[in-house]
Structures are given as C-alpha cells and as structure tokens.
Amino acid sequence: MTTRYTTVAVGLLATLALSAGCRGNKSSDPPIHPNWNMDDQQYFQPQEDNDWFPDHRAQRPLVAGTVARGLLKADDHLYRGRGPDGRLVDALPPSLPLTQALLDRGEARYDIYCAPCHEKSGHGNGIIAQPGRIAAGLLVKPPSYTDPRLAAMPLGYFFDVITHGKNTMRPYAAQIPVEDRWAIAAWVRVLQVSQRAAIGDVPADKLDQLKSGGAQ
Amino acid sequence: MAQIFPRWTNKIPLAVAVTTPVVLVGVIFAIWYWFSPKFTDVGYQPEQPVQFSHKLHAGTMGLDCRYCHNTVEQAAHAALPPAGTCMNCHGNLDLGDRENRIKPIKDAFAGGAPVEWVRVHMLPDYAYFNHSVHLAAGVGCSSCHGRIDQMDTVFQDQPLSMSWCLDCHRNPQPNLRPRDQVTNMGWFDSPEAAAYDPNTDPTRTRAVAPPEHCSGCHR
Numbered sequence: 001m002t003t004r005y006t007t008v009a010v011g012l013l014a015t016l017a018l019s020a021g022c023r024g025n026k027s028s029d030p031p032i033h034p035n036w037n038m039d040d041q042q043y044f045q046p047q048e049d050n051d052w053f054p055d056h057r058a059q060r061p062l063v064a065g066t067v068a069r070g071l072l073k074a075d076d077h078l079y080r081g082r083g084p085d086g087r088l089v090d091a092l093p094p095s096l097p098l099t100q101a102l103l104d105r106g107e108a109r110y111d112i113y114c115a116p117c118h119e120k121s122g123h124g125n126g127i128i129a130q131p132g133r134i135a136a137g138l139l140v141k142p143p144s145y146t147d148p149r150l151a152a153m154p155l156g157y158f159f160d161v162i163t164h165g166k167n168t169m170r171p172y173a174a175q176i177p178v179e180d181r182w183a184i185a186a187w188v189r190v191l192q193v194s195q196r197a198a199i200g201d202v203p204a205d206k207l208d209q210l211k212s213g214g215a216q
Numbered sequence: 217m218a219q220i221f222p223r224w225t226n227k228i229p230l231a232v233a234v235t236t237p238v239v240l241v242g243v244i245f246a247i248w249y250w251f252s253p254k255f256t257d258v259g260y261q262p263e264q265p266v267q268f269s270h271k272l273h274a275g276t277m278g279l280d281c282r283y284c285h286n287t288v289e290q291a292a293h294a295a296l297p298p299a300g301t302c303m304n305c306h307g308n309l310d311l312g313d314r315e316n317r318i319k320p321i322k323d324a325f326a327g328g329a330p331v332e333w334v335r336v337h338m339l340p341d342y343a344y345f346n347h348s349v350h351l352a353a354g355v356g357c358s359s360c361h362g363r364i365d366q367m368d369t370v371f372q373d374q375p376l377s378m379s380w381c382l383d384c385h386r387n388p389q390p391n392l393r394p395r396d397q398v399t400n401m402g403w404f405d406s407p408e409a410a411a412y413d414p415n416t417d418p419t420r421t422r423a424v425a426p427p428e429h430c431s432g433c434h435r
Contacts, residue, residue: 021255022255023252023254024254024258024259025259026259026261026371027259027260028260028262028263029260031256031338031372032256032257039338039340039342040340041342046291046293047293047296049332055329055330056330056332057330108396111280112280112282112283116277116305117305127278128277128309132276132277134272134311134312135310135311136310137309138305138308139309140308168308170300170307172304174298174300175283176286
C-alpha cells in the first residue's frame, strides 16, 4: 500500500518536472507572462511594428522634400566637406579642432566601422576583404591609403567618401554621426602619414617607447 | 456501543503530519523554480526571418557590436540595423549557393517590405531602460545579453526581471569594466578583468550611482 502511494507521488513529481522543463531551456515560445497588457502598452517604441501601415513600420519615413527641425545641414564645410568655392576642403571644420582626443575618437570609430574591410593599418586587407569560410572575400578590394592617388587627396575627400560612398563602398552617413566622420577622416590621414614617417619624425619623448615595442 | 470512527482513522494524524510538509515544500519549490523569470523568460529563442548568425559575424569575424547596433551609445534604444547596413558588405560579397538565404534582406534593400525581425529581449513597457547610460557607466553588452558572439540564433540569456536589475543597481562594481571594453564579449575571462578597479580608473570622472528608487525605472 505504502509503496504504491510512493510510486504514484514520485511519478507525479517526475511528470511535472519533465513537462515543465528546466530553467534556461531553449524555446521558440514567447516568455510566459500571464498578463501582457501592461507589458505591451498602447504606444509605439522605436522600431515596433504597427499593422495599420502597409509596411508595418510604426516609425514613419521622412516625408519627401522636408527637413526635420534642427536637421538643416547648412554648413557646407561640416556636412559636405566643401568650401565656398564648392571644392573639397583640406582642413577640419572650425568647430572640430585637431586634438589628441579627436584622433583617439577617430581611431576607435575607424576600428569599428572601417577596419572590417580597410584593415586597422589601412592597407585594405580587413577580415571581410579576405577569403573566409563562406565568402571568397570582397569582390572589389579596398585600395590602400598609401596609394599615391589617395595620399594626394585633401582631407575633405575622405569625409566625402565616408558620407556618400564610392564605387562599391556604400555611404556611412546614416551609421556614423558627422563629427565622428571627420574624426575618422583625420585618423585616415594619420594612417597615411605614419606609413611614410621617418624615425626623425618621432618626438624625442616617445622614441624609447617605440624602440621597446610599446604601444602609444 | 459501536465505535464512531473505524480503526483506520487512527492513521489520519500521522498521514497529515507527513504529507502536509511534503506538499508545502513541493508547492514552494514549484513556485520558486517554475514561476521565476529565470524559467519563464530565459532561453527564449525565436526563429528569425533570416538565419543571421551572431556567432559568425560578431564571433568569428569579430565585427564590433556597434557596427550594426550603431545607436547604442547615443540612444535609449539599440537599433536593429536597416537592410542597407547588411548590404555594406553583402552588396560586395558572393555567398554562392547560400546567397538565397539573405534574399529577404536584399528584397528589403531594393525597396520591398522591411525584414520583420522578432524581438528577443522584451522589457515591459512600464520599465524605462536606456542603453546609452549603461554603456557610459561601463556595463558591457555581455553582462545582460550573454555571449552573443557564441550564439548562432540569439536567445535570452538573463532573466531581465526587476530583482535581477536591482542586484546590479545595488552593487554595480563587479559588473563594471573600462568604458572602451563594453563590446568586448570576453572581458570577464581576460586577465585584465581581475585587476580592474573602477574606483581607480582615471578615465572615470564620477562614481557610478545607479538609481534604486522606484521612479528610476518606473517613470
């Protein structure tokens, strides 16, 4: 009698445990929340869907021919890298002075957005450009920044290419804020100059660091 | 005089004494274990319209999280990238016979319907959350999202429950890292992590003081 009760009890517990599963088990079923109406309230968060529109986007694209408040890009030097004569400039915009902080920012942003194709050194052999397990690398390889044609280009050229793209490179204006694009352009210049630098260009206080192989 | 209770009723007090604690413990265990967000929410792994592998892109190839989720440092919301971000590389790559796997992305890029990715991490609408302040404080992606760089299909790694948030808000120090390491998925496995002390980090201009009051998150 007692053994039968024990068997039944153990069996029930085991069924419960098995049917309920364990913590962290993968499931494509949504999380179990008994009452969703507070979780999902009647307002739209960024990138939420809204079935009222045919494309299901709650975020609506900007109406053609309009400019949102505060987004009028009137400064040609800052937003287009061009001077009053319409030619590409060879200087940073006045609002962005050349500082170590700007170059550090440029290096960090370059490593995120550019290095996958252009390589951290700028020679154009980044991870995407190389043959991988699935793809055979970029169909059109990026050029090296030390290419004489690119070495002769004004700073505004690199800003312009980042902003509008070039050949197979797509524009990055939507992905990288304008100040960061200038910082990256400055860092591209650093990469170019560093490849042609002589030992005499290194400041005396950094020479020991360089010889010992230390970074920075 | 006949007995009112038959003889077997003598066993009732014993049976009650034995089964009551067992049932109570069972109920408490069941609620503690199966009613917890660690069970109800962790492990949610929805099927996505495109089999995008974070393991390949963020792990093997080492793309920085911010290449695609580029708003994460400026905005509350870490944006899903538009199809154009995918095409930055895929417009100039040939995947051969795997090319049809990314067809929905190519269609969206060509002006078709947007790719409707399924949201994995769903904070309730009554909880305010801001990605940018967490990154600015030096809380890394992997602290809340787990090792995304090892996931082929992303799943929810942490419970995202209120008590889980408060665990860190009450004692943030163990989860802080240098602010330039926030997207480093393996930071806490690195030797530098053991030696890092946020209180002596010169790049930090003020102490991290996360809110613990109700309106910090329920605004």
